Structure formats: structure tokens, C-alpha cells
Amino acid sequence: LRIIAIINQKGGCGKTTSAISLASIFAKRNFRTLLVDLDPQGHCAAGLAVPESRIDLDIGDAMMLPADRTMDVSRLLWRVARNLDLAPSRMKLAGLEAPKGGLMDADDKEYRLAAAIERINEVSGNPYDVCLIDCPPSIGLLTYNALAAAKEVIVPVETSYFSLQGASRQLATIRSLSRRMGSRVRTRLLPTLHDPSSTLARDLLEELKRLFPGCVIPQVIRYDVALKEATSFGQPIDDYAPDSPGALDYGALGEWLTQHASIDRQLEPDEFDSVTMGQLQTAIDDMIDSRRPTAIDLSTPAEVEPETLGAEPAPGAPPSRADEIYLRAQNMTRRA
Numbered sequence: 001l002r003i004i005a006i007i008n009q010k011g012g013c014g015k016t017t018s019a020i021s022l023a024s025i026f027a028k029r030n031f032r033t034l035l036v037d038l039d040p041q042g043h044c045a046a047g048l049a050v051p052e053s054r055i056d057l058d059i060g061d062a063m064m065l066p067a068d069r070t071m072d073v074s075r076l077l078w079r080v081a082r083n084l085d086l087a088p089s090r091m092k093l094a095g096l097e098a099p100k101g102g103l104m105d106a107d108d109k110e111y112r113l114a115a116a117i118e119r120i121n122e123v124s125g126n127p128y129d130v131c132l133i134d135c136p137p138s139i140g141l142l143t144y145n146a147l148a149a150a151k152e153v154i155v156p157v158e159t160s161y162f163s164l165q166g167a168s169r170q171l172a173t174i175r176s177l178s179r180r181m182g183s184r185v186r187t188r189l190l191p192t193l194h195d196p197s198s199t200l201a202r203d204l205l206e207e208l209k210r211l212f213p214g215c216v217i218p219q220v221i222r223y224d225v226a227l228k229e230a231t232s233f234g235q236p237i238d239d240y241a242p243d244s245p246g247a248l249d250y251g252a253l254g255e256w257l258t259q260h261a262s263i264d265r266q267l268e269p270d271e272f273d274s275v276t277m278g279q280l281q282t283a284i285d286d287m288i289d290s291r292r293p294t295a296i297d298l299s300t301p302a303e304v305e306p307e308t309l310g311a312e313p314a315p316g317a318p319p320s321r322a323d324e325i326y327l328r329a330q331n332m333t334r335r336a
């Protein structure tokens with residue numbers, strides 16, 4: 001399980017957008033994906049159309065569950081798409097890291113999230129390949145927990161003047177915190193909300209690469225209003241507008257990360273969404289074609305026996321390609 005935390009104490013730099021978009025893209029590429037929302041604002045649930053009023057347990061409850069109690073993941077996790085589960089957050093998570101909120105005085109207060117993710121992974125029966133953690137815009141106990149759990153950190157940085165200053169402070173903080181906790185994380189900067197038509201933004205991007213050599217992810221996320229719209233429709237960008245610049249950039253970022261962040265997948269890579277859907281359509285067309293009554297020569301007695309059309313195949317007969325794909329599609333929708 002590869003755990004990636006998305007951290008920046010600055011709000012509005014694209015943490016949640018990156019978490020949701022990447023989670024959806026990994027899931028579509030057949031990585032079993034867990035999205036953990038660690039921000040009390042609960043934006044991941046909103047961005048994936050999970051109603052806050054129906055959240056039964058949140059990630060804070062999972063973190064505080066005593067070790068001798070069994071975790072009921074059915075009350076915690078939301079299956080938001082095939083291969084994609086959300087462990088949601090809500091406002092009361094803010095209380096958890098406050099003095100007397102529970103976490104401060106807990107044993108292993110910085111390792112509660114790591115333990116919770118491990119337990120979720122065990123109990124869910126079907127281990128995850130990748131876990132993304134969307135962090136709050138602050139450096140407190142919740143973010144320490146994310147740092148302690150993660151092997152990789154992505155710091156989204158808007159390519160604007162003030163964000164650049166914040167970036168070096170952010171990087172220094174993350175490095176000293178993880179050193180103090182004895183964890184070894186790989187920290188990378190992700191340029192976001194980038195406007196390639198602006199000379200200033202382009203210069204700032206170059207400056208970012210110069211200041212942090214080897215730390216800047218080569219795939220930049222452009223400013224794209226479709227990303228804003230997708231959030232308000234409760235859909236990941238690759239569902240809402242698959243051809244938009246935002247979907248293309250996050251798609252390429254997902255690809256880059258699978259190659260550079262050691263994420264392994266247990267399932268076969270499968271392009272169900274595009275390829276199999278296409279095959280399904282072709283198979284249905286073929287099926288209709290094969291059942292279409294052919295021109296009958298009226299000069300000889302009819303040989304077509306209508307009642308055999310659409311009959312069950314003989315027991316033991318191999319399923320046709322169309323049936324196979326149909327069954328698979330049915331399974332997909334049932335699971336999702």
C-alpha cells in the first residue's frame with residue numbers, strides 16, 4: 001500500500017482537487033484506492049456527492065477506536081466508484097486535535113492515522129494499492145499524523161508570487177517534522193492553478209524548478225474552470241469533463257506517479273471504461289445483427305424456427321463473447 005499525503009498549510013492551492021482527481025484516476029486504472037479526508041471541512045465528501053448528514057463514522061472515529069474493538073468499515077467507508085472508497089471527515093474532526101479533544105492525550109498520538117489505515121486495509125478484506133490523504137490547511141496534530149503515515153508527500157503550489165514564498169517554508173517544515181518523527185518521506189512540489197499564457201506564471205514556474213531542483217513534478221496542473229465546476233457537481237474531473245485540460249493534466253500526473261511513486265497494482269490493468277464499453281457496444285451490435293431475420297426466399301418453405309431465437313444456450317456451452325462482456329458489465333455496476 002502506497003500512502004501519499006497532500007499537504008500545504010495554505011488553503012486554496014488545490015489539495016482537495018488533487019486528492020479527488022488523482023483518486024478517481026487511479027481507481028479507473030484499476031488501482032484499489034482509498035481516499036482519506038483529514039480536513040474537518042469535509043470537502044472530499046462534498047466533491048464526491050456524499051451527503052454529510054449521512055456520514056455515520058468519520059476518519060477521526062477510526063483513529064480513536066481502541067485497539068481491542070473491531071472496526072466496522074461498513075459504517076465508515078463510502079464506495080464512491082469502482083475501486084474507490086472514501087473515509088470521510090466532518091466538522092467534529094476539528095475538535096479531535098484541540099486540547100482535551102482526545103488525540104493530544106492519546107498514546108501514539110502521531111501514529112493514530114497510520115494505525116487506522118492499516119486496520120481499514122486489513123478489515124476491508126481486499127487490500128488497497130494506494131491511499132491518498134487530503135490534509136487540512138494547517139500544520140497540527142492531524143497533519144503530523146498524515147506525515148507519519150505517508151511514504152510520499154505532494155505539496156500543491158499555485159504558480160503565483162506569494163505561493164512561491166510559502167513553498168520553501170512549507171518544504172522546510174515538512175522536512176524537519178518528518179526528520180523529528182524518524183519517518184522518511186519523499187516530498188514533491190506540484191505546480192497548480194498554472195496559467196501558461198502569463199509570463200509571470202511561467203517565470204515563477206522556472207524559479208520554482210531552480211530553487212527546488214529535482215523536487216518539482218514535471219507535470220503541471222493548469223488553471224481550468226472545469227475543475228471548479230466538477231466540484232460543485234460532486235464529480236471527479238475525469239467523469240465531469242474527461243477532455244478538459246484539468247482532466248488531461250491530472251491524468252498525466254497519475255501516469256507519472258504510477259511510474260515514479262512505486263505504486264503497484266494487484267489487479268490487471270484494465271481499461272474497462274473506454275475499451276470494454278466499446279467492445280460491449282460492438283458485441284451488442286453483432287448480437288442484434290445475428291438475430292435480425294434474414295431475407296427469406298418465398299419460393300421454398302420457411303426454415304426459420306422463431307422459438308429457437310434467443311433460446312438459452314445448451315448447458316455447458318461456452319458463453320458467447322457478448323454474454324461474457326454483458327455479465328462483466330453487470331458485475332461492475334453491481335459493485336459500484
Ligand SMILES: Nc1ncnc2c1ncn2[C@@H]1O[C@H](COP(=O)(O)OP(=O)(O)O)[C@@H](O)[C@H]1O
Pocket residue numbers: 010011012013014015016017018043137192193194221222223224225227228229231246
Ligand atoms: N487547476 C485549477 N484550476 C481552476 N480552479 C482550481 C484548480 N485547482 C483548484 N481549483 C479551485 O480552487 C478552489 C480551491 O481548491 P481546493 O482544491 O479546494 O484547494 P485546497 O484543498 O488546497 O484548499 C476550489 O474552488 C477549486 O475548485
Ligand SMILES: [Mg+2]
Pocket residue numbers: 015016017039043
Ligand atoms: Mg481542501
